Amino acid sequence: MGASNTAQSGTPGNNKRRARVLTVTSGKGGVGKTTTTANLGVAFARLGYRVVVMDADIGLRNLDVVMGLENRIVYDLVDVVEGRCKLRQAMIKHKQFPDLYLIPAAQTRDKTAVSPSNMVEITQKLRDEFDFIVIDSPAGIERGFRNALAPADEVLIVTNPEVSAVRDADRIVGLIEAANRGPAQLILNRVKMDMIRRGEMLSPKDVTDILAIQIIGIVPDDESVVPSSNSGIPVAMNDKSKAGIAFTNIARRLTGEKVPFSVLENSGGFFSRIASIFGGGNAN
Amino acid sequence: MPSLIDRLLGRTRQSSAHTAKERLQFILVHDRIDLPPERLNEMKEKILAVISEFVDVAIDDVDIALRQNDRNSNMIVAEIPFAHSLLSDEERDENDDMELPLLTEKDDDDDDQPTP
Ligand SMILES: Nc1ncnc2c1ncn2[C@@H]1O[C@H](COP(=O)(O)OP(=O)(O)OP(=O)(O)O)[C@@H](O)[C@H]1O
Ligand SMILES: [Mg+2]
Numbered sequence: 001m002g003a004s005n006t007a008q009s010g011t012p013g014n015n016k017r018r019a020r021v022l023t024v025t026s027g028k029g030g031v032g033k034t035t036t037t038a039n040l041g042v043a044f045a046r047l048g049y050r051v052v053v054m055d056a057d058i059g060l061r062n063l064d065v066v067m068g069l070e071n072r073i074v075y076d077l078v079d080v081v082e083g084r085c086k087l088r089q090a091m092i093k094h095k096q097f098p099d100l101y102l103i104p105a106a107q108t109r110d111k112t113a114v115s116p117s118n119m120v121e122i123t124q125k126l127r128d129e130f131d132f133i134v135i136d137s138p139a140g141i142e143r144g145f146r147n148a149l150a151p152a153d154e155v156l157i158v159t160n161p162e163v164s165a166v167r168d169a170d171r172i173v174g175l176i177e178a179a180n181r182g183p184a185q186l187i188l189n190r191v192k193m194d195m196i197r198r199g200e201m202l203s204p205k206d207v208t209d210i211l212a213i214q215i216i217g218i219v220p221d222d223e224s225v226v227p228s229s230n231s232g233i234p235v236a237m238n239d240k241s242k243a244g245i246a247f248t249n250i251a252r253r254l255t256g257e258k259v260p261f262s263v264l265e266n267s268g269g270f271f272s273r274i275a276s277i278f279g280g281g282n283a284n
Numbered sequence: 285m286p287s288l289i290d291r292l293l294g295r296t297r298q299s300s301a302h303t304a305k306e307r308l309q310f311i312l313v314h315d316r317i318d319l320p321p322e323r324l325n326e327m328k329e330k331i332l333a334v335i336s337e338f339v340d341v342a343i344d345d346v347d348i349a350l351r352q353n354d355r356n357s358n359m360i361v362a363e364i365p366f367a368h369s370l371l372s373d374e375e376r377d378e379n380d381d382m383e384l385p386l387l388t389e390k391d392d393d394d395d396d397q398p399t400p
Contacts, residue, residue, distance in 0.1 A: 163304050163311075170312050174355065199301045206305045210312065212354055 019130040021123050023152035027168030029139030031160045032189035037136035038066040039236040043251035045100035049131040055105035056148040057138035058114055064104045068232020078106035078113045087125055111143040116150030123151040155184040161191055161202040170211055185214050190221040217250035219243050313352050340367035
């Protein structure tokens with residue numbers, strides 16, 4: 001690649017890349033890691049970046065389905081690791097976005113089929129050609145989590161405003177610090193503003209007070225999410241979806257753009273109220 | 285008990301989010317130092333047993349708690365006051381002046397004096 005300038009990652013249109021590896025993890029299952037990974041992938045691609053999303057949930061592959069790419073899979077991550085195919089052959093190009101690729105997990109193997117150093121090797125091979133590599137971690141703190149964490153430059157912790165999910169997120173924060181991958185950033189998913197107003201749900205401020213980490217996104221609980229995964233079209237492709245806008249804003253913040261939470265104000269006034277919870281409308 | 289303003293604004297159920305936050309803070313202090321509440325109690329009892337071998341402690345006023353400033357700054361904060369019987373003789377006399385019911389032998393005489 002004949003790049004003339006020493007570009008950083010996160011600059012669309014540059015020839016010379018140096019991808020940032022973002023690992024999406026949570027501790028507790030079912031809080032929205034896969035949804036987040038798929039949407040960040042789409043959002044980065046729409047913003048003009050070259051991106052690979054990788055499913056590290058060996059044995060419970062999901063990211064392909066959420067992205068609508070399940071029918072195109074020939075090879076997977078374990079095939080790459082075990083030398084049955086070249087890395088290229090396991091990379092599935094997205095239908096709409098030629099700069100968005102998926103590396104699927106194996107469905108019939110277990111997590112021990114991949115090691116942390118395999119993950120580091122694979123991401124190293126991709127770094128020069130992409131801007132972002134987003135890794136979908138499995139739930140838990142076992143081998144699959146360690147696989148996903150090993151190559152991470154940055155970690156995004158997804159949680160829900162619930163006691164058990166926040167507790168598990170805290171455990172992950174500690175493990176990430178111990179592994180020198182911190183400081184992690186927080187994505188609070190499935191937020192219901194009306195419940196917060198009624199005092200029935202932890203607010204973003206409550207959660208950040210407790211976890212003491214930077215928050216990079218607040219994603220509403222949104223009825224458009226389930227139908228979008230039904231059809232394999234992530235909400236970030238839909239400019240009218242509030243969750244889609246929230247995921248896109250996370251991607252923009254990750255590229256260094258200052259996106260105040262108040263700017264997220266959309267039809268329902270949801271985010272202006274979120275902003276007021278932060279006491280000024282800017283949490284980044 | 286929610287304030288009148290809270291009730292007027294319909295915020296009477298504020299408590300469940302508040303409860304969640306308080307429970308989490310309690311849980312996480314113990315999670316982060318890997319010491320469950322039951323073990324903390326065991327530790328307190330042992331600390332008090334050791335101290336009590338040497339001095340008399342006002343058991344009811346003992347306060348041993350975990351304090352957390354942030355994730356990596358945890359401490360045990362203990363307030364372990366001595367029992368009254370440890371006071372020196374001078375202090376006993378002072379206490380006598382303050383009419384504490386520590387020394388009963390000559391109390392009768394003293395008590396009669398203010399009300400002739
Ligand atoms: N913001 C949201 N609004 C509504 N539904 C959501 C939202 N985020 C996720 N969901 C739904 O929650 C469910 C779990 O999401 P997802 O599969 O992304 O979680 P996960 O953390 O990857 O789970 P696992 O730990 O099993 O891998 C899905 O049905 C998804 O559609
Ligand atoms: Mg998942």
